[in-house]
Structures are given as structure tokens and as C-alpha cells.
Amino acid sequence: MSGPAGPLLLLVEDSAADARLVREALIENDMAVDLRVARDGHEALELLFGAGGGSASLTPDLILLDLNLPGVDGLHVLERLKADARLRQVPVVVLTTSAAARDVGAAYDLHANSYVVKPVDFFEFVDAMRSIQAFWLGLAQGPPPPARA
Structure with missing residues (x-):
């Protein structure tokens, strides 16, 4: 959950250039977040569920998920997230290059919270990131933290 940096x-993104673009957009928008990057679906699942599916190590406040990932694709990651009682309420914004109706539909069928096609223009990308942050980490009320025993 929220850390000292916010x-x-x-971010689940295999493209180093797109990951750098997200970092630059966060800086450009003065967004104080603790950004973690998983370079593929397998790494994302390890971060979220622990190595070998054991104890959980990460519960983010928001997940930005690319669909086109090597090995374990974004739809599989989304399916695993939304099937897990601990993680299903974490908002997942699909942030991908695909505008294909089948991808949009598949993401929403698996309970993605929103679907954003990556803008190509840097300034449009910065604006998109600002909107994502303003809504999902500002305006939207997240679920309460789990009760501790």
C-alpha cells in the first residue's frame, strides 16, 4: 500500500522505452508515487504473489498493465489478479497500444477497471497519466485496508 514516496x-511493461515514458510523465506531472516496474507478466505475478505463488510481497494502490507482454500476457495477469481475494479490489488500468475491440472487450470481461490506449505524442501521454493519477489516486475512493486479526 502507500509508502513514504506516496x-x-x-507498472507491468516490457518496453524499456515505454517504462521510461511513464517515469518521465510522472516527473512532468510532479506525481509523488512509489513506482515499481515488472518487465513481463511472470515478474508481475512474482511481485504480487511471491516467488512460486507463496506469500504475497506487494499490494499496490494501482496497477498499470500492458497487454502485449512476452510469456505470460497481460490478460492472464489480469485474470489472476481479479481471481485473488487480496488483489481483486486493486484498480487495474490497462495501458496498451492495442485499440482492438477484442482486446478492449477481453480486458473488461476480466474486470479491468479502465482501458487506455497509449498516446503516441509525449504531451498527450503526460496528460493521460495526469488523468489516470487524478482519478485513480485522487478522486476515486479506494477500498478500505483489510482488517487485521
Whole structure:
């Protein structure tokens, strides 16, 4: 959950250039977040569920998820997240290059919270990131933290 640098944001993105673009957009928008990057679906699942599916190690406040990932694709990651009682309430914004109706539909069928096609223009990308942050980490009320025994 939220850390000293602000909300915990997990970016699942295999493109180093796109990950750098997200970092630059966060800086450009003066967004104080604790950004973690998983370079593929397998790494994302390890971060979220622990190595080998054991104890959980990460519960982000927001997940930005690319669909086109090597190995374990974004739809599989989304399916695993939304099937897990601990993680299903974490908002997942699909942030991908695909505008294909089948991808949009599949993401929403698996309970993505929103679907954003990556803008190509840097300034449009910065604006998109500002909107995502303003809504999901500002305006929207997140679920309460789990009760502790």
C-alpha cells in the first residue's frame, strides 16, 4: 500500500522505452508515487504473489498493465489478479497500444477497471497519466485496508 514516496504504483511493461515514458510523465506531472516496474507478466505475478505463488510481497494502490507482454500476457495477469481475494479490489488500468475491440472487450470481461490506449505524442501521454493519477489516486475512493486479526 502507500509508502513514504506516496501511493504504490505497479507498472507491468516490457518496453524499456515505454517504462521510461511513464517515469518521465510522472516527473512532468510532479506525481509523488512509489513506482515499481515488472518487465513481463511472470515478474508481475512474482511481485504480487511471491516467488512460486507463496506469500504475497506487494499490494499496490494501482496497477498499470500492458497487454502485449512476452510469456505470460497481460490478460492472464489480469485474470489472476481479479481471481485473488487480496488483489481483486486493486484498480487495474490497462495501458496498451492495442485499440482492438477484442482486446478492449477481453480486458473488461476480466474486470479491468479502465482501458487506455497509449498516446503516441509525449504531451498527450503526460496528460493521460495526469488523468489516470487524478482519478485513480485522487478522486476515486479506494477500498478500505483489510482488517487485521
